[in-house]
Amino acid sequence: MNNSSYFQRCIACRAEFDLAARLYVCSRCGGLLDIDRRDPIDTASLREVWRTRKSSLDARDRSGVWRYREFLPFADDVEIVSLGEGNTPLYDAPRSADYCRLPQVKLKHQGCNPTGSFKDTGMTVAVTQALLLGARFVACASTGNTAASLAAYAARANVPCAIIVPGGQVSHAKLAQALDYGAKVLEIEGNFDVCMNVIRELSEDGSVYLVNSINPFRIEGQKTVAFELAEQLEWNVPDHLVMPGGNLGNSSAFGKGFRELLQSGLIERMPSITVVQATGAAPFARYYADDAQGDFMNEKHPQTLASAIKIGAPVSWPKALRAVRETGGSVITVTEQEIADAKAMIGRDGIGCEPASATTVAGIRKLVSDGVIKESETVVAVLTGHLLKDTDYVMQYHTDRLTAPDDARITSNFANRPIKTSASIGSIKSVLSVS
Ligand code: F0G
Secondary structure: OOOOOEEEEEEEOEEEEOOOOOOEOOOOOOOEEEEEEEOOOOOOOHHHHHHHHHOOOOOOOOOOOHHHHHOOOOOOOOOOOOOOOOOOOEEEEEEEHOOOOOOOOEEEEEOOOOOOOOOOHHHHHHHHHHOOOOOOOOEEEEHHHHHHHHHHHHHHHOOOEEEEEEEOOOHHHHHHHHHHOEEEEEEEEEOOHHHHHHHHHHHHHHOOOOOOOOOHHHHHHHHOOOHHHHHHOOOOOOOEEEEOOOOOHHHHHHHHHHHHHHHOOOOOOOOOOEEEEEEEHHHHHHHHHOOOOOOOOOOOOOOOHHHHHHOOOOOHHHHHHHHHHHHHOOOEEEOOOHHHHHHHHHHHHHOOOHHHHHHHHHHHHHHHOOOOOOOOOOOOEEEEEOOHOOOHHHHHHOOOEEEEOOOOOOOOOOOOOOOOOOHHHHHHHHHHOOO
8 A cells, every 4th residue: 555645635625735744734825634535545445454453453443543544645554653542432321312311322531532531533544654655844823632641642753742732721640641651742822722722823924733623634633533443333324423622623524524534435324413512612503503614713712621622713614614513413512511511421330531521412412302312323422531631620629619600600510429437437437437
């Protein structure tokens, strides 16, 4: 296999560029770039090939991203930068399903990736491409997870790395990861959108290679989650796929992955993709509610405790809109209260996730009560980050101290409070009601 069939194409003006062109947006019109290919892929035996690779010891086969490399824009012998990403579980979640008033909900847990978030599936590809291009510095703006992921993959690749984060607005766990992996962590005054503007400017003169999800190679990696999910469901796609929306790279990637599977005959239809945003950081939901017409209006002061998706100027909205439209999906919002309670429910399933991921179960509950999701339909929620990514939030919820950004108190409807007790066997038995 070689990669000569692949090229980059602007989704707005359709201009084409070589894969080796170091671009993040179209140099003609500024539109977003897709990786595309000229020749169709021969998929006749691919399902079998992919299944067989699961028992191989080759690092490319063990990665849940590179296992699907026929659909990635690289030569077969490319030296990959991998931490064994992907291969994440698809869980049944009976308590979350009950909470949504559905017989069944499945949770695809991308928080089970090496650095604890879905970003790793994109980062393995973006950093591999960075090495191919001879990049001497890789960088990103981040609400925390992209930072942790890039820091890890850059360390593996031995490439210097800088991350720009909004000072005081990133969870300690995510920052700790980036520091430990040796990244240069720059905390700036301003929110994620300010960080994104700075890093884009910095990447324009080529001083750093940008690996935010505006980089189409990130999307190539992340799209493979669609392949893995379809494979886990024996190539039957769910009726509904629900995911959080921040900078909108993930929804763009799922859209692309399922589109390619459909076009190559590996699946028969696409799942309906719904993107869920927090009410205080919902520029995409508002645009969608306005029939997605006219100019996209950024949210100047995005607010949510789900800090991963505290984003007001999502760069990939045109691609996400395409994914939602072509799958007959939607874009909705959920409140801080709904996110907090849904998160606790996901925890009760023994699974857990970070706050941004819980928008999904909160969103599904809403879609069920609005009659959009029917009892007979199959639903998968994408959990994007691990429970341990934001333990401050968890502790505050379970000790009735969680306060929304507008100072409204969040009611801990499913609190599991720690119990102070003496060390005597008698009092412990009495607390546990065992004799
Ligand atoms: N969930 C989590 C846990 C995230 O970290 C992010 C984005 C999202 C959802 C939203 O995904 O941006 O593709 O729509 N985090 C980025 C970061 C922005 O910097 O870590 P999206």
